[in-house]
Amino acid sequence: MHFSAQDMEEILREQIEKIVKLSDEEFRFTLSHFTTKTLKKHQYLVQAGEPAPNDHFVVKGLLKSSYLDELGKTHILQFAMEDWWISDPQAYHNKLNATLNIDCLEDTQVYLISIDNREKLCAELQKMEYFFMKKTTAGYIALQKRILSLMSQRAEERFTQFVQLYPTLLQRVPKALIASYLGISRETLSRMPVV
Secondary structure, three states, X not given: OOOOHHHHXXXXXXXXXXXXXXXXXXXXXXXXXXXXXXEOOOOEEEOOOOEOOEEEEEXXXXXXXXXXXXXXOEEEEXXXXXXXXXXXXXXXXXXXXXXXXXXXXXXXXXXXXXXXXXXXXXXXXHHHHHXXXXXXXXXXXXXXXXXXXXXXXXXXXXXXXXXXXXXXXXXXXOHHHHHHHHOOOHHHHHOOOOO
């Protein structure tokens, strides 16, 4: 089931209004800076080596961002489900080609905003500049927590934290991908309680 344009608009407005309140006119102006995209399961939203000019707000579906190293091993950086944002930040902010792949684990609907449109929007509407600053800061904090977890916690602790933070992902993400995200083997994950 896909959301209608009106449903998608309501979801985006709810996301923004968790941080800033917009008048109808301000929301219409904000919305004019976004486009929408619908993707099928297994489709790429971003591919390494190609331009990645957009940040993406997930209205429906589930995506993962990953990095393929020189040895052919895939490292999962992030999952993104409904109400989350996902991009290749380095490519997006610096207008470079992507180093990450972002692909759909489920059929997906997203809003896209280019860096140019985001900068125009923020220059015109200070509320949205504040919104994006808060979202970016939250992303940096989550990334720091993730890096510290990978560096300092045992596999069981990382798994417990994952379950507490993202309980619904256990049912939606294949176990092999969860293991990769946690930096552990599939065998180690299968010995964890709950799995």
